[in-house]
Amino acid sequence: MHFRFVAVHLRLAGLKSTASFVLWQTGLLRIAAESVDAAEIEKWNRELDVFMATAPKEALPGAWYCKGVVASYSNQPRLSYRYYFRAWKYCHALLEHDHSAERLNQYLKIWSNLAYNFFELGLIERSEYTVDLLFRRYENLERPGINGPLYMIKGRLAEVRRQLDVAHSWYQKAHVAFLKDRDWHSHIYVLYAYARLFRLQGNYPQAYWYLDLASKAVGDEFISLNQTLLRERERLENDAIDLLIDSRSLIVSTREQNEVPLGKQYVLLGILEALTEVHEGDAEHPDRGLSKAELIERVWKEKYRPEAHDNKLYYNINRLRKLIEPDMRHPKYLLNWKEGYRLAPGLKVHLVKTSESRIGE
Numbered sequence: 001m002h003f004r005f006v007a008v009h010l011r012l013a014g015l016k017s018t019a020s021f022v023l024w025q026t027g028l029l030r031i032a033a034e035s036v037d038a039a040e041i042e043k044w045n046r047e048l049d050v051f052m053a054t055a056p057k058e059a060l061p062g063a064w065y066c067k068g069v070v071a072s073y074s075n076q077p078r079l080s081y082r083y084y085f086r087a088w089k090y091c092h093a094l095l096e097h098d099h100s101a102e103r104l105n106q107y108l109k110i111w112s113n114l115a116y117n118f119f120e121l122g123l124i125e126r127s128e129y130t131v132d133l134l135f136r137r138y139e140n141l142e143r144p145g146i147n148g149p150l151y152m153i154k155g156r157l158a159e160v161r162r163q164l165d166v167a168h169s170w171y172q173k174a175h176v177a178f179l180k181d182r183d184w185h186s187h188i189y190v191l192y193a194y195a196r197l198f199r200l201q202g203n204y205p206q207a208y209w210y211l212d213l214a215s216k217a218v219g220d221e222f223i224s225l226n227q228t229l230l231r232e233r234e235r236l237e238n239d240a241i242d243l244l245i246d247s248r249s250l251i252v253s254t255r256e257q258n259e260v261p262l263g264k265q266y267v268l269l270g271i272l273e274a275l276t277e278v279h280e281g282d283a284e285h286p287d288r289g290l291s292k293a294e295l296i297e298r299v300w301k302e303k304y305r306p307e308a309h310d311n312k313l314y315y316n317i318n319r320l321r322k323l324i325e326p327d328m329r330h331p332k333y334l335l336n337w338k339e340g341y342r343l344a345p346g347l348k349v350h351l352v353k354t355s356e357s358r359i360g361e
Contacts, residue, residue: 061091077120148177246352256326270299279343289342
């Protein structure tokens, strides 16, 4: 992005319609700040400072707001707070004589960003007070771009208090608001929030479903958001899981190893899937495994014949142990069991199937 081009448009937008400029410029800032390019962000701030030196007062709230957005994307919440507060102060003063819908919309957007900024600074009560105040005064107006972010903040506040059902209901309201506003970028954050909630609830298939959906919707240029989703995927894969079997990618992860590729060894995947189904599906006999005959029938779809199948099964079990066991002499994941094999009792296993059905929002 050429930032001199942006600065020229800032002047024009600030002179014509500051509130519209804020909405338009935020989209540009996402591209700039999401690139996580410190040099470009510094250059942008210099350009913006030049603009602000000669800008009319009507444009200053939008300019300070833009600087706050950049600081927020750069993980500088205290600096972001100073910029947002200046934007709020200038906008509040302008509202005394400018009662246009655009100016009010700008004022509310700045105020809602301040509310989230309080949350980032750990000022939970102040954040909630600000959001509730905005709701009491303006929620029923249903102004574009306002209610959705406020619902997201309420969701985050409930989430940190581990009120996960309450958080989910707020995220659903944000979901509806962003779709109504056609704010597709913010909608990705709702999908990310759903994934986070389902992970916290231990519903890993649904967490993967929403995280995959969010990842597919993000363009490559949004580096910061992609990094956020990647960190969430890492938390999901490591959260209370001893053995992760991803049938979609033919990858297995253990406590000791991340992303062990199975390649095209579908037989090994079939053995793991069959043992996992028994491991998770028999509450009365949680230590149960599968006999050699049952494994042959489930994986190879053949009737068990010892002379034809014993060596084949033994060979593939050994291949699987070489991939996942830290010590083949003392296996901790795949154990012998009577006349067959089982996953270790108490092992926390998550199987991501090739097609996960959507359970609901």
